[in-house]
Amino acid sequence: MSLSSAKFGATLYATENPEKFAKWEPIIAAYNQELVDQCVAFDKAFWNKCLEVLPVQEKFDSEPLASLDYLPQLLTSEELAIVNEYDLKTLLDKQKTKELTATQVVSAFIKASIVSHFTTNSIMQFLIPEALSKAAELDKLPKGQLAGPFHGIPISSKEQMNYKGKVTTASYVQYLDNIAAESSVTVQILESLGAVIHSRTSQPQTIMHLDTWNNIIGRTRNPLNSKLSPGGSSGGGAADVASHSSVIGLSSDIGGSTRLPGAFANLYAIRPTTKRISLMNGLSGGKGQESIVAIQGPLARSIEELDYFMDNYLNKGSPCNYDPNLVPLPWRQTDKIEKKVLRIGVLYTDNLVTPAPAITRGIQETIAKLSAGLPEEELSFEFVDLAPYWYDEETMKTIYNTNVTLYTVDGNKVQLSMLKESGEPILPLTRHFLEFGGGEEHSVYENKMLNYHRDSLKVEMLEKFYKNLNLDFILSPTYVAPAELPANSFYWGYTSFWNLLDYPNVIFPTGVYQDVEKDKFPETQKFLQNVYEKKTWFDDNGSLRYKSEDYVNGPVALQLTGKRYCDEDVVACIKKFEKILKVGRR
Amino acid sequence: MSLSSAKFGATLYATENPEKFAKWEPIIAAYNQELVDQCVAFDKAFWNKCLEVLPVQEKFDSEPLASLDYLPQLLTSEELAIVNEYDLKTLLDKQKTKELTATQVVSAFIKASIVSHFTTNSIMQFLIPEALSKAAELDKLPKGQLAGPFHGIPISSKEQMNYKGKVTTASYVQYLDNIAAESSVTVQILESLGAVIHSRTSQPQTIMHLDTWNNIIGRTRNPLNSKLSPGGSSGGGAADVASHSSVIGLSSDIGGSTRLPGAFANLYAIRPTTKRISLMNGLSGGKGQESIVAIQGPLARSIEELDYFMDNYLNKGSPCNYDPNLVPLPWRQTDKIEKKVLRIGVLYTDNLVTPAPAITRGIQETIAKLSAGLPEEELSFEFVDLAPYWYDEETMKTIYNTNVTLYTVDGNKVQLSMLKESGEPILPLTRHFLEFGGGEEHSVYENKMLNYHRDSLKVEMLEKFYKNLNLDFILSPTYVAPAELPANSFYWGYTSFWNLLDYPNVIFPTGVYQDVEKDKFPETQKFLQNVYEKKTWFDDNGSLRYKSEDYVNGPVALQLTGKRYCDEDVVACIKKFEKILKVGRR
Incomplete structure (x- = not known):
């Protein structure tokens, strides 16, 4: 090749x-x-x-x-x-x-x-x-x-x-x-x-x-x-x-x-x-x-x-x-949903990196379609904008730092030992990963404190979002853009946040694709000033690197998250979505 | 007081x-x-x-x-x-x-x-x-x-x-x-x-x-x-x-x-x-x-x-x-056991610290009673001595070291911070614990390698014991003695081994108690030379510290271990044991 x-x-x-x-x-x-x-x-x-x-x-x-x-x-x-x-x-x-x-x-x-x-x-x-x-x-x-x-x-x-x-x-x-x-x-x-x-x-x-x-x-x-x-x-x-x-x-x-x-x-x-x-x-x-x-x-x-x-x-x-690490939960059937109304929190942005226009449009169009519900089944979807409730930019920085630091918390000793014998070239995104959270070795104590932060977030997610807002699911972007240029997917937050908290999710196509005309950032777009936003949307000279034509054919597939171990409920909900979205088998 | x-x-x-x-x-x-x-x-x-x-x-x-x-x-x-x-x-x-x-x-x-x-x-x-x-x-x-x-x-x-x-x-x-x-x-x-x-x-x-x-x-x-x-x-x-x-x-x-x-x-x-x-x-x-x-x-x-x-x-x-850390497994009913024969591995000693005579006698007498089975239920118990299969002394030393080191792997930073503000006296067994595995701070990498050792043992337990020996349960001592003198319970291995591997167990009274006459170590007893055995049975001068009269009224309660998440099966088995042992409500 x-x-x-x-x-x-x-x-x-x-x-x-x-x-x-x-x-x-x-x-x-x-x-x-x-x-x-x-x-x-x-x-x-x-x-x-x-x-x-x-x-x-x-x-x-x-x-x-x-x-x-x-x-x-x-x-x-x-x-x-x-x-x-x-x-x-x-x-x-x-x-x-x-x-x-x-x-x-x-x-x-x-x-x-x-x-x-x-x-x-x-x-x-x-x-x-x-x-x-x-x-x-x-x-x-x-x-x-x-x-x-x-x-x-x-x-x-x-x-x-x-x-x-x-x-x-x-x-x-x-x-x-x-x-x-x-x-x-x-x-x-x-x-x-x-x-x-x-x-x-x-x-x-x-x-x-x-x-x-x-x-x-x-x-x-x-x-x-x-x-x-x-x-x-x-x-x-x-x-x-x-x-x-x-x-x-x-x-x-x-x-x-x-x-x-x-x-x-x-x-x-x-x-x-x-x-x-x-x-x-x-x-x-x-x-x-x-x-x-x-x-x-x-x-x-x-x-x-x-x-x-x-x-x-x-x-x-x-x-x-075969594997004693697993939890012996059977897979529950996903054909029926008992509830008549499913309440879904919607996260347009995580307040750390702004999604590309197609993603925002994809969420809006999807919600618009789903809001009609499934009258023959007496099932409807209620959407709650999470903007007033979600973590602010500063808090998200701390969360994301905990998240990525946990990937490199041993100073990458295991990874480096697996790279060293061959002396192979380090690819750009490998270096990006190895430098997560500074890439330094942390103490076991620090690791524990990061775990504890993670655990607090896990509990808060259940209490503040699922329980207090009475949510069944959370709908969010899977990534900041519909696909990405090679070696340019720097920001993990939209997906890695859920690995950190270990809440299950399913991603599904919405039928929305990048539209070269529609999906330009408006001239008036206010970008955030944090390093993650800058690294995502700007080149090293500070110029906007996003060009809508780069993402032609890029699909908008969204992420639906449920409560822990309620994987089946997420699948059941997406089955209902598909009855409305009619995206069909890919 | x-x-x-x-x-x-x-x-x-x-x-x-x-x-x-x-x-x-x-x-x-x-x-x-x-x-x-x-x-x-x-x-x-x-x-x-x-x-x-x-x-x-x-x-x-x-x-x-x-x-x-x-x-x-x-x-x-x-x-x-x-x-x-x-x-x-x-x-x-x-x-x-x-x-x-x-x-x-x-x-x-x-x-x-x-x-x-x-x-x-x-x-x-x-x-x-x-x-x-x-x-x-x-x-x-x-x-x-x-x-x-x-x-x-x-x-x-x-x-x-x-x-x-x-x-x-x-x-x-x-x-x-x-x-x-x-x-x-x-x-x-x-x-x-x-x-x-x-x-x-x-x-x-x-x-x-x-x-x-x-x-x-x-x-x-x-x-x-x-x-x-x-x-x-x-x-x-x-x-x-x-x-x-x-x-x-x-x-x-x-x-x-x-x-x-x-x-x-x-x-x-x-x-x-x-x-x-x-x-x-x-x-x-x-x-x-x-x-x-x-x-x-x-x-x-x-x-x-x-x-x-x-x-x-x-x-x-x-x-x-309420708690998103939990696994949503219901408790299965424990009244029926489908199998006609339950195969139970018996661990008389873990090869690291020799149990006191009452424990060995308790196992023997219990097995003797249980071997008769429950004919009216067509349920019988088959006992397999694990001596030929269990880890040897050297391997057990390594396992126990992994086990106790994991308790203190951060150099006890959390614990020490919780003791420091009051300046309270450190009790003898606190010091014993703080010195587990040397009590030094390990790197995250070392922690990971200890975790990996643990994970290998967890798999090996399933494959080597439960599957290859076709075991349903493992019967073992809960501790080296029937109760203990204050501040003398140094060896954790009989219980902590199962925390390390995370296999569930239930302890149950056997109806056997310390017998001051019967339960003396024989003159010919060959003790092991490792530090754990010495710390358990000998004083600092090297004299046997065990006196059978110290343990008067000490009960022999044994530990039965099942496969991960099969907690209910362990309980079901002990319910059957009790039909034979007739120990009654305590």
């Missing part, structure tokens, strides 16, 4: 070492070559056709191209129906009746994945032989029988989750020789329920960017506008699902990593309350860190598929039997 | 300051006087009768007296029936029919509490006016109606849990002016369910001894043998319940603090999996510490009452509505 970003700056970062890194470059090349080899071995003609039909990489980098536009030229009409039209349940039905074999389903998604590889660079590692072999096994079952609730369903897994016998790097170059003894618990469970894991999707260096860029496969692109970032850290998974390369993308989130890419790709994604989905047997810099706990969650093209995943994974997969 | 232990040694500890402390002494005296005043105001004649009938304090300290022996001389036969005979459900029934009023029930328990104050010094603060006023309110309800599942049930609360408008010290002298704005969430819930909180029970300085001794009210005694320690840190609660002064004792546990006093007082006690019972609105040195998470749990005289408490607190009290 032309996206390799291995570049050292003039002044080396402490862990950078070009000499050491030079030794890893052939290993990186071999890793990438293995992906090509798998594709060629799978279908050489298809690979060559991709090379012939698809624009060159530079064109994807310089023009706002959409990944899905290329499928019709490359896939048969049957394959197109499989990857574009049939949802998860239809795929199961058609396999049950043998109208489709698992091999057909999996092969079609592999082809779409190969296209996604070219258009978005979403995949770090293919598992094509394993996927086809699993599909062939599934096809031995007689008509009318399925191996489980995910029979023959292609699911991609974020690369950091182990896959037995395969290298797991977590995008750290020095782990290119780290072969996993066992698959991640969640992968094992999904495979036992019939799923086919056919690809492992990209994540950024350190898995701590809201972008997806690493020194192994380079940069991943946004599937709706290839000039834009897919978000991160699960940018590969989101690009993959939005390119119709997998039905579900397994992702993880410690500061926005599932939701932000989900929003940038106009998908549905959930950050469940922690300790529902297993993260066991994976690689990350988060070993032993529990001030802000990571989650794993699915990315999906419809709220129904997301719901189906949670239901079957939790209720049929019984992850607690 | 004569038990005040405010004494400075020749060399002062860093936080000790006799001058500062002198200013607090009148405040301590006033605090203690308020307790006396409440008792006198409640019933001066009864108070005087106690003074007249009960032995002097020095006698309780020097002879093995049992608290319950004094009730018949001091209470009427009706009061005796209330505190001794009627269990929780009977008390509810009799109040429902108005055979008893809440005022009668509460008054009887207040009298028993006053006796317990003299015999065990279990109470830090009485709430007599509040309790009587609440009882009078309850008595206004018509016949046939109860205010809730704890209508008129006297429950004592560990003092560290806030009570609205009252001083909360957590046994730190400097908090003697700390007036709580709100009661603890659990107290609020219980009160809303009809309970009467009539007393707040003692805990040791720093709440981190396996004993109960502080500079405010002095030392608490064991209710079965007043020369012995009641254990700790919930020694007050256990002494209180075992003295029939409350039906349920609310306690907390971060290293054995519920279970050890429960065992020393021959009661039932549960350390539920974390985050089931709310600890919100309390005072401790654990602010922001989450490497080992404290729990709150009930102490009870029967497994049925313990079960009833958990059921009604969780299912009717809905603590998640």
